[in-house]
Structures are given as structure tokens and as C-alpha cells.
Amino acid sequence: MLTRSQFAAASRALVAKHESNPPFSTLLRDWEWIDAFPYGYLARSKRYIRNSLSQSSADSSQLGDDPGLQEEEDSATAHTTSEAEWVISQQFVVFSATFQVPALYFTAHKANGTTLSLDEIMNTKLFKFEIPIGSDANGFALTLPDVPFPLLSQGDHPTLGTPCWYLHPCETSNAVDELFREVMEADWDEETRLVRWLETWFMTVGGVLDL
Amino acid sequence: MPTLQFAPFSSVVSPAFWHKLTDLKIDVLKLSDEAVPITGTYTAGKSIFDRETGQEVLLGTGFSVGGESFDASSTTSHDESTLPGASGHSGNAVTATGSFKNFNTIEEFKALDKTKYFDEEAQKIWDSIIATKSTTELNRFFVITFADLKKYKYYYWFSFPAFVSKPAWEIGEGSESWKSVVDVLSRDELASINAQLRAEPTLPAFFLVKRARGGSQGAPAIGKVEDYETFFTDVPTSEVRSSSLPRSIRSLASLTKRLRRSSSLTLARPQRIVSFIDPSPDPQNPGWPLRNLLAYLRALYPESTTSVSVLRWRDTEVTTPTPNTVWKSQIGTVYLKEVEGAAAGKRPSAVGWERNPNGKLGARLADLAPMMDPTRLAAQAVDLNLKLMRWRILPQLDLEKVSGTKCLLLGAGTLGCYVARALMGWGVRTITLLDSSRVSFSNPVRQPLFEFEDCVDGGKPKAECAAERLRKIFPGVNATGHTLSIPMPGHPVPAGSVEQVRKDVEKLEALIDEHDVIFQLMDSRESRWVPTVLGAAKGKIVINAALGFDTFLVMRHGVRARDQKEGHERLGCYYCNDIVAPGDSLTDRTLDQMCTVTRPGLAPIASATAVELLTSLLQHPDGVHAPPPPPNPELGPSSQAETGGSVLGAVPHQIRGFLAQFRNLQLIGRGWDRCTGCSEGVLEAYEKDGFDMLLKVFNDQKYLEEIAGLDKMKEEGEAAMEAVDWDEGSGDEFD
Numbered sequence: 001m002l003t004r005s006q007f008a009a010a011s012r013a014l015v016a017k018h019e020s021n022p023p024f025s026t027l028l029r030d031w032e033w034i035d036a037f038p039y040g041y042l043a044r045s046k047r048y049i050r051n052s053l054s055q056s057s058a059d060s061s062q063l064g065d066d067p068g069l070q071e072e073e074d075s076a077t078a079h080t081t082s083e084a085e086w087v088i089s090q091q092f093v094v095f096s097a098t099f100q101v102p103a104l105y106f107t108a109h110k111a112n113g114t115t116l117s118l119d120e121i122m123n124t125k126l127f128k129f130e131i132p133i134g135s136d137a138n139g140f141a142l143t144l145p146d147v148p149f150p151l152l153s154q155g156d157h158p159t160l161g162t163p164c165w166y167l168h169p170c171e172t173s174n175a176v177d178e179l180f181r182e183v184m185e186a187d188w189d190e191e192t193r194l195v196r197w198l199e200t201w202f203m204t205v206g207g208v209l210d211l
Numbered sequence: 212m213p214t215l216q217f218a219p220f221s222s223v224v225s226p227a228f229w230h231k232l233t234d235l236k237i238d239v240l241k242l243s244d245e246a247v248p249i250t251g252t253y254t255a256g257k258s259i260f261d262r263e264t265g266q267e268v269l270l271g272t273g274f275s276v277g278g279e280s281f282d283a284s285s286t287t288s289h290d291e292s293t294l295p296g297a298s299g300h301s302g303n304a305v306t307a308t309g310s311f312k313n314f315n316t317i318e319e320f321k322a323l324d325k326t327k328y329f330d331e332e333a334q335k336i337w338d339s340i341i342a343t344k345s346t347t348e349l350n351r352f353f354v355i356t357f358a359d360l361k362k363y364k365y366y367y368w369f370s371f372p373a374f375v376s377k378p379a380w381e382i383g384e385g386s387e388s389w390k391s392v393v394d395v396l397s398r399d400e401l402a403s404i405n406a407q408l409r410a411e412p413t414l415p416a417f418f419l420v421k422r423a424r425g426g427s428q429g430a431p432a433i434g435k436v437e438d439y440e441t442f443f444t445d446v447p448t449s450e451v452r453s454s455s456l457p458r459s460i461r462s463l464a465s466l467t468k469r470l471r472r473s474s475s476l477t478l479a480r481p482q483r484i485v486s487f488i489d490p491s492p493d494p495q496n497p498g499w500p501l502r503n504l505l506a507y508l509r510a511l512y513p514e515s516t517t518s519v520s521v522l523r524w525r526d527t528e529v530t531t532p533t534p535n536t537v538w539k540s541q542i543g544t545v546y547l548k549e550v551e552g553a554a555a556g557k558r559p560s561a562v563g564w565e566r567n568p569n570g571k572l573g574a575r576l577a578d579l580a581p582m583m584d585p586t587r588l589a590a591q592a593v594d595l596n597l598k599l600m601r602w603r604i605l606p607q608l609d610l611e612k613v614s615g616t617k618c619l620l621l622g623a624g625t626l627g628c629y630v631a632r633a634l635m636g637w638g639v640r641t642i643t644l645l646d647s648s649r650v651s652f653s654n655p656v657r658q659p660l661f662e663f664e665d666c667v668d669g670g671k672p673k674a675e676c677a678a679e680r681l682r683k684i685f686p687g688v689n690a691t692g693h694t695l696s697i698p699m700p701g702h703p704v705p706a707g708s709v710e711q712v713r714k715d716v717e718k719l720e721a722l723i724d725e726h727d728v729i730f731q732l733m734d735s736r737e738s739r740w741v742p743t744v745l746g747a748a749k750g751k752i753v754i755n756a757a758l759g760f761d762t763f764l765v766m767r768h769g770v771r772a773r774d775q776k777e778g779h780e781r782l783g784c785y786y787c788n789d790i791v792a793p794g795d796s797l798t799d800r801t802l803d804q805m806c807t808v809t810r811p812g813l814a815p816i817a818s819a820t821a822v823e824l825l826t827s828l829l830q831h832p833d834g835v836h837a838p839p840p841p842p843n844p845e846l847g848p849s850s851q852a853e854t855g856g857s858v859l860g861a862v863p864h865q866i867r868g869f870l871a872q873f874r875n876l877q878l879i880g881r882g883w884d885r886c887t888g889c890s891e892g893v894l895e896a897y898e899k900d901g902f903d904m905l906l907k908v909f910n911d912q913k914y915l916e917e918i919a920g921l922d923k924m925k926e927e928g929e930a931a932m933e934a935v936d937w938d939e940g941s942g943d944e945f946d
Contacts, residue, residue, distance in 0.1 A: 074562045076376070077216065078496040114582070115579075
């Protein structure tokens with residue numbers, strides 16, 4: 001459990017700590033603290049690859065090739081693999097006032113500016129595990145079996161107000177606290193404790209999503 | 212030497228770009244197809260680590276546009292697309308200026324002379340090189356779009372014009388091909404270059420690097436490409452072209468060549484270095500911006516640039532270098548063979564249209580309908596709201612079962628309007644209403660789907676009007692209305708109307724076939740007979756609601772005897788307790804008998820109860836066979852499921868409400884094998900003779916009593932009476 005100001009302090013300290021290069025792990029390097037009104041949050045952008053190329057080439061509403069346009073043969077243009085498989089994900093760590101714990105919010109869109117549906121998100125490398133059978137994935141939430149709350153659902157970013165997916169934070173506090181108790185040392189000062197707690201949080205979330 | 216191949220840009224559009232474009236078109240551009248200046252960004256090429264394969268995966272040469280692309284000043288506003296890693300804050304991304312042109316129709320988009328347009332844009336770049344010697348336009352790009360705002364589809368085509376070098380550039384081989392910077396420059400030099408770049412207010416796309424006199428001892432200097440002449444005056448060129456040198460120097464050239472072959476010397480020597488932020492992470496192929504940079508150098512300084520040392524800078528994210536920093540940048544030498552006396556100022560040809568995902572020349576499409584179409588958004592929001600019930604309270608709730616149930620509402624009056632609303636609240640998507648009358652002036656206050664305007668000029672037909680209103684409330688509903696008169700027993704059909712009535716019955720049969728649930732919400736007793744028979748014969752769920760002044764009845768019909776499951780008592784229908792056939796109750800009524808006068812609060816209560824009875828039934832695993840709760844059940848929520856109810860609770864057979872006491876009573880009515888509505892006698896007669904049987908019933912009440920077996924019952928009753936041995940005791944008291 002954290003208060004909002006503890007969250008802000010922890011986030012800032014974490015960003016400062018990881019901005020300098022190795023020996024710290026590079027995983028937390030690109031998070032940036034955005035001091036926005038009314039609530040600050042951590043943010044970064046990441047690219048992922050999709051697991052399988054969906055059959056987007058059969059899009060019948062494509063304009064198709066333009067027969068009239070000729071471009072000269074150019075041996076100096078390298079042929080690249082299709083980047084249609086890219087997924088660009090904006091990720092945010094916001095403070096959940098309801099659960100008094102950080103929550104991971106994210107958006108995912110393709111290179112052409114369309115957002116991904118839940119099925120498509122599940123198909124990216126964003127998720128670390130295979131979605132178990134029996135989960136209910138409809139258009140806007142993913143619920144694992146035997147769990148009353150959805151793992152992933154849609155909501156508005158608390159500051160930006162834009163629609164995002166988020167990992168439900170209800171169980172996070174317990175999970176992180178448990179792990180944290182193992183790692184914690186008595187002689188840490190407040191700031192170190194907060195930063196380490198947040199790092200543990202990242203580790204917990206990182207078990208589910210590929211951060 | 213191999214031909215140098217450049218990695219072309221791949222456009223990366225963020226959804227905010229489309230939103231901004233839409234706003235711009237609606238508010239500013241409207242129908243104008245003038246070119247509008249925009250900006251785009253790119254960052255140093257990156258690779259990501261694929262934890263599954265354990266490999267580094269190259270991320271490709273991305274060129275990003277986002278919401279801020281349309282901003283007049285391209286300073287970093289806080290926008291999601293300026294997050295680190297994407298376009299990044301200005302310290303990590305190069306901004307390119309370009310133009311954007313939107314066409315108003317797909318035909319104009321297709322008809323644009325693209326070759327000419329491309330040519331004009333390329334010319335702009337060339338002109339800026341020649342006239343101003345500036346590098347600011349070297350990354351100039353353009354995008355043409357057609358935004359179909361009704362369907363939320365955006366067709367777009369990016370173009371990154373780059374001049375073709377003839378002959379083509381070649382990359383050195385072996386020790387002169389692309390190699391890691393740490394093989395050439397010292398870490399201190401790299402740290403210095405990095406620091407100087409970071410000190411710049413914005414990240415320069417192109418820059419020059421000049422090593423210090425002492426080689427790797429001193430700090431290198433970086434400078435603007437525009438200052439090429441002055442920047443490099445004190446630095447010798449590194450090129451050695453044996454064929455172009457006079458003989459005397461050629462021996463020196465061969466000596467140098469031998470020296471060059473020894474890698475340590477060669478690697479330590481390039482002094483004049485041309486550099487650019489390289490968006491391509493591919494070790495072999497440098498990014499697209501290098502093309503125009505080389506074209507710039509060829510155009511302005513042809514003598515000194517037949518070979519160029521190029522630094523592909525990709526370490527924009529290094530903040531404080533340490534001895535362990537992994538430098539990603541590369542350095543190499545590119546060559547031009549057999550340069551003809553290229554006429555200065557003659558513009559080379561250019562290429563740069565982005566290929567579509569098929570690898571061909573064609574536009575791309577972004578279909579944002581799922582995200583932006585308000586009808587879809589409404590549907591999603593409605594469903595989400597229902598899901599909350601499931602997530603927070605009742606995980607076992609099967610919402611799809613309810614929303615997929617097709618409901619036919621017979622009657623679009625007070626009950627019909629409230630039932631329709633409640634069904635929509637549950638997410639039911641198919642609602643069909645049937646009514647024979649028009650909206651009258653007294654209706655709107657009690658029938659929430661109607662408004663004053665619907666009453667004028669004789670009044671709109673109720674069924675169609677109600678359906679239309681449902682669609683206005685929620686466009687995703689599949690609502691239809693039919694104006695139809697349901698024929699009734701005890702109301703003989705005049706000969707001339709038989710055909711019409713036959714058609715009406717056919718239509719009613721078809722409608723009942725197509726739906727799962729029939730709501731009987733009419734205002735008379737006998738009008739419920741035909742749907743009862745049809746519903747029972749076809750095995751549909753029938754929910755009945757009827758109003759008194761301050762009492763109501765809500766009930767569900769049982770199944771026909773043939774379909775009854777073993778071990779359960781058959782539940783009755785609306786008529787199971789009648790011993791006479793329904794007759795004409797409508798003619799010769801007074802006004803207060805004709806209009807169902809009820810306490811206004813009764814209809815919403817009864818309608819809501821009817822809908823909730825349905826949903827509880829639908830959640831029950833036995834569905835229409837669900838048993839009612841036993842009389843006098845234990846009160847308490849947990850016992851409902853245990854006493855054979857559904858997750859929502861009990862599934863009573865009949866609920867009678869008494870508004871005066873604010874009390875509901877649950878009753879169980881057994882099915883009767885002589886019922887005029889649902890006994891096998893009646894149903895089989897209908898199944899055998901169809902409309903003819905119905906017509907007979909309309910015309911002759913006695914017929915119905917016959918086939919139901921009611922006439923026999925009368926006889927049996929009389930016979931039983933006869934058989935009783937009345938004790939006729941003597942008694943003078945009865946004279």
C-alpha cells in the first residue's frame with residue numbers, strides 16, 4: 001500500500017536511479033515521470049512484435065496497388081520485412097486511488113494508427129503466458145477462470161482521460177507486499193524502501209506482461 | 212564492392228494523428244485540399260530482445276506521426292506519442308518537416324498525378340540544397356490522405372523522396388564495411404561526441420565530426436553540415452583513389468593501400484566524418500536519411516566526396532557513458548565508382564513512395580470504425596455496463612443468453628413500452644413489437660416510448676413508432692414494429708375479411724416462429740388466446756402480464772403436455788383455470804371498462820416484474836421447464852439457488868401484485884388437460900387444421916369448448932351430480 005505522494009516520490013527516485021546506465025538492469029530505463037495535473041504518472045512507449053501475422057493482406061477495402069504509378073527500379077533500396085507486425089504500446093503506471101497501489105495502464109496500436117482489439121493484444125508478445133482455456137475474453141475484458149475480477153479490462157486514464165487497457169490492481173498489493181517482505185532490509189531509508197517497493201511491483205507485473 | 216542499400220522508412224501512425232486530422236478537416240480544412248505543413252519524427256534504430264527466441268529482433272526504420280504532427284511549432288508538447296522510446300522527447304528524436312494533403316473524395320485521391328506531385332516535392336528539396344545549402348529540407352516528406360469520415364476509414368500514402376545516385380554508392384568491404392564505432396573511435400571520443408550532441412537544443416539529423424589533431428587523444432568536434440567547407444579546412448580528406456591520381460602519387464597510394472590493409476592503421480585514421488542519426492538498426496543497411504545527405508554532399512562538394520566516411524549514430528539514449536556502455540553506432544566508408552562529369556545543378560531522379568504491406572506501390576488503409584463509430588461505442592458501453600454486474604456481483608451470470616434472446620412483444624401500450632425499455636436495459640438486442648392501433652393523446656404520459664408529436668394527425672402507428680424510438684435510444688438494437696390485429700375467439704370474422712385475417716395469422720405464426728419469447732401485453736383477455744395456442748404448439752416461452760386497477764398478474768406459461776418432463780408437474784397457462792372458453796368481453800363495455808384504467812405506477816411494476824421473471828428463467832439451467840419455488844419457501848437469498856432457482860433467484864409461476872398493500876403473492880397454477888389454451892386436444896386440432904381450426908374458434912365459441920373437452924366435462928359434472936344420492940330427508944320445514 002502506498003499513498004499517492006509516496007507513489008510520486010518512489011517514481012521520481014526510480015527514474016533517477018535507472019537513468020544512469022548499467023550496472024542496473026536496462027528494463028526500467030525508459031520510464032519517464034510525467035508531472036501532470038492533477039495526477040502525475042510514469043510513462044513510456046515500447047514496440048512489440050505480434051506472434052503471428054494476421055491475415056490483414058486480405059483486407060478487401062484496401063485500395064489495392066496503384067497501377068498507374070511507376071517508380072524506377074532502384075537497387076539501392078533495401079527490402080525490409082513487413083513492419084505490419086509491429087505493435088506500438090504506450091504504457092503508464094498510474095496510481096489507483098481505489099486500491100492505493102500502482103496500476104499498469106496501456107494502449108496498443110498498429111503502425112497504421114488503429115488500436116488493437118483484445119484478441120489481437122493477446123496475440124502479441126505483450127503477455128508472458130498462454131491465456132488459459134476457460135478464460136473469458138470478450139471485446140473488452142479478459143477474465144481468467146475462477147477469478148471474479150477481470151485480469152485485463154478497459155478504463156480511462158486518470159489524468160489523460162483517454163481509453164486504456166489496465167491490469168486490475170486488486171491483488172497486486174498483497175502479491176507485492178509478500179515479495180517485498182522477503183527483500184526488505186531494516187536499515188533502508190524511506191526513499192530506498194519506496195524505490196525498492198516500486199521495483200518489486202514492476203517485477204510482479206513483469207511476471208504477467210512483458211515489460 | 213557491394214552496392215550500398217538503404218533501409219527505407221516505414222510509417223508509424225498513432226491513433227491521435229487520425230483524431231487530429233478529423234478535427235482539422237471538420238474545423239479548419241473543410242473541403243480545402245490545400246497542402247498543410249506537418250512534422251514527423253524518427254529515432255535511432257533499435258532492436259528488442261525477444262525473450263522467446265533469445266534473439267535480438269531489429270525493429271525497423273520507423274517514421275512516426277502523431278497528434279502533435281499538426282502543431283504549428285514542432286516543440287514537444289506533452290502527447291502520448293512523445294514518450295521516450297517512441298518519438299521521444301526532443302533529446303532523442305529527429306523532427307522532419309513535410310506536408311500533408313487531404314482529398315475530399317476517393318476519386319480525387321486516386322486521380323492525383325502522383326509522379327508529378329512527387330517530382331514537385333523532390334524539386335523543393337533540391338532547390339533548398341542548391342539555393343540555401345541548408346540541410347533542413349533533406350528529410351522532407353509528404354503524405355496524401357483520403358479521410359472517409361462517415362465510415363471512419365483513412366486511406367493514406369507516405370512518401371520520403373530521396374535522390375538516386377548514379378552510379379550507386381558502394382560500401383567498403385572487409386575492414387571498410389560497417390563496423391562498430393569502438394573499433395575506430397576511443398570511448399572518450401564517443402563520450403565527447405555524445406555529450407556535444409546532447410548539449411544541442413534539438414537533436415540534429417546530420418552533423419560533421421572532426422577528430423582532434425592528436426587522433427584519439429583529443430576530443431573530437433562536431434559541426435553543422437552547412438559549415439562543411441570551413442569545418443574541414445584543416446583536415447585532410449581520407450580518400451585515396453589510385454586511378455584519379457597522377458603517377459607520382461600512385462606509388463604513395465599503393466603504399467597507403469598496403470598500410471590500409473593493416474587494420475590498426477586504417478581503423479585509426481578517418482578524420483573527416485560525416486554523420487547522421489540513423490533510424491535503421493540493421494548493421495548492413497543504413498537508414499534512408501543518408502541518401503539525401505550524400506546527394507547534398509555530391510551536389511555541393513563533388514571533388515572531395517567520391518568517398519565518404521560515414522558515422523551512423525545510434526546512441527542517442529546514452530546519458531552518462533561508462534566503461535561498460537555498449538555503443539551501437541557504426542562507422543564505415545562509402546565509395547562512388549566512375550563518376551562522370553555530373554552536370555552540377557542537374558537534379559537526379561528520386562524514389563521514395565512507401566510500399567504497402569504487400570510490397571507494392573499502393574496506399575494504405577487505417578480502419579478506425581471499431582474505435583470511433585459512435586454506434587459501436589454505444590454497443591460496447593452498454594455491454595460493459597452489464598458486465599459489471601457479472602464481475603462485481605454474479606460471476607455465473609450468463610449475459611449472452613439474455614442478450615441473444617429474441618423477444619416478441621404483443622402490445623405496444625403501457626406494458627409494451629416498459630417491457631421494451633427493461634429488455635434494452637438487459638442488453639436484449641432483438642425486440643419486435645406488435646400493435647393494431649395508433650398513438651393517441653393520452654398515451655405519452657404513461658407509455659414512455661411515445662411523445663406528443665407522435666399523436667398529431669391521427670397518430671403514428673404504435674408498433675412502428677415504438678420500434679423507431681427504441682433505435683433512437685440505442686442504435687444497436689434490432690427493433691421492428693408491425694401493425695397487426697390479432698383475431699380473437701368470440702369475435703366472428705365477417706366473410707369479406709377472412710383473407711386478411713388469414714394473412715394476419717400467417718404473419719403472426721411466422722413472427723412467433725422467429726422469436727424465443729412472447730410477451731403478452733395486450734389489453735383484453737381473449738386477444739391472448741391465439742398467441743397462447745401458437746406459443747404452446749411451437750414450444751416458446753410465453754410471459755403474460757395483465758393489469759387491474761391496482762392489482763396485476765405476471766405469469767409464465769407452462770409447456771404443453773407432450774413436452775412435459777417426467778417428475779415435474781405441468782404448469783398452467785392463462786386459461787387453465789377457466790371452465791368456459793374466452794368470449795367477447797369487449798363489446799358493449801362502458802368507457803371505463805374499455806380503457807384499462809389502472810394506477811399509473813402499476814404498469815412499470817408489472818412490466819419490470821415480467822422482464823425479471825424472464826431473465827431469471829433464462830438463467831435457470833432447465834429454462835422453460837424450471838420448477839417454481841415451493842409454497843412458503845424459506846426467506847433468504849442463499850436458499851433460492853438451493854431450492855432449485857437460478858443464479859438470479861426463484862422462477863415463480865405466477866406473481867399477483869396488490870398495490871394497495873404493496874404486496875406480491877406467488878402462486879402455482881397446474882396445467883389442466885382440458886384447458887382452452889394449452890390442452891393437447893386444442894393444440895392437436897390446431898396442428899391438424901391450422902387456420903381453419905382457428906377460424907372456427909373465432910366464429911363459434913362452442914367449438915372451442917368441444918375440442919378442449921369442456922362440453923364433456925359439463926356432462927360429466929351433471930352426471931356426477933345425478934349420481935349423488937341426495938339425502939332427501941323428511942322435513943316439513945322446507946315447503
